[in-house]
Amino acid sequence: MNAETVTAICAVVVAVASLIVTVYQTHATRQHNRHSSTLTVDGTVIGAWNERNADRVRERLALRPHAVTSDHGRVIATDFDQYPLSVADFDRTEHAEAVDLITRRLTLAIRYEPRYGGENFTTVLRPLPRKRTTGEPGSQ
Incomplete structure (x- = not known):
């Protein structure tokens, strides 16, 4: 083997190793993002904000709002700008139940821990907070 062949083989080995590391890091990042959000409704932990748990939340409602989840290993982009739950042609009176869920009953926690920690x-x-009505304890 001459020097050119050895150089070519080494370059291929380095390229394949780089590809393997990149695939592993992508998988680890996606796995991390799937486990980084927790949904709570009425004080009960539902779990991660994924399609299955979004459906559990929507089952409690008479209407079915559109849900954007982070399923199937999708990475959430830095400039991502969409509501987790939304209703087309929103009307505050008609969709009062969804308004109550989103503003009074739903808690969404998103944790970010870099892979290297700390x-x-x-x-x-x-x-x-719920508004107190006249006659409730503490309202005056």
């Missing part, structure tokens, strides 16, 4: 960032979408 930061453990969390953001939580919490329900709005």
Whole structure:
């Protein structure tokens, strides 16, 4: 074997190793993203925000809002801008049940822990506090 053949073989080995590492990192990132969100409705933990659990939430409603989930290993892009639940042609009166779910009953926690650890960032979408009506304890 001459020097050119050895160089070519080494280049192929390095390229294949790089490809294997890239595929592994992509798989690990997708796995991490699937386990990074937790949904709670009425104080009960439903689980990760995926299609199965979104359906469990929507089963509680008379209408069926559109849900955007992070299923099937999809990575959530940095500039992703869509509502987790939405209703086409929204009308506050007609869709009062969905408004109540989203503003008063639903908690969505998203955790971000970089693969190398240490930061453990969390953001939580919490329900709005209930407004007290006249006659309830503490209202005056």
